[in-house]
Amino acid sequence: MQPRLIPENLKNAREALGITRLEASQRMNIPQSSYVRYELGTRKPTHATIIQMAQILGTSADYLIGKTKNTTPDSVTVKKDDAPIIFEIANGANNLNKNQLNRLYDYYIKLAKEK
Numbered sequence: 001m002q003p004r005l006i007p008e009n010l011k012n013a014r015e016a017l018g019i020t021r022l023e024a025s026q027r028m029n030i031p032q033s034s035y036v037r038y039e040l041g042t043r044k045p046t047h048a049t050i051i052q053m054a055q056i057l058g059t060s061a062d063y064l065i066g067k068t069k070n071t072t073p074d075s076v077t078v079k080k081d082d083a084p085i086i087f088e089i090a091n092g093a094n095n096l097n098k099n100q101l102n103r104l105y106d107y108y109i110k111l112a113k114e115k
């Protein structure tokens with residue numbers, strides 16, 4: 001059974017980014033009319049399209065299908081050219097043991113509180 005998109009969640013995710021329907025459709029590389037129909041609930045996206053929408057809108061597929069109210073994304077893609085420092089930290093973290101990862105996370109939490 002194919003998951004069913006919740007149009008209101010799609011709209012909320014788009015609005016949380018502060019982008020228009022046109023911008024959302026351009027980021028998804030689909031016609032604006034198709035995006036509008038998804039948001040109105042008159043067109044049903046495939047599972048792959050829902051995953052793509054979630055990635056582009058910075059949320060989770062589970063949120064878009066109403067499985068959770070948590071809008072936190074399931075994954076984050078970091079491109080070396082776009083964010084080289086974050087890429088190196090994420091890539092290097094793959095080789096850390098659990099204790100080192102916990103220390104890195106604790107340090108991140110301290111830095112985040114300094115904002």
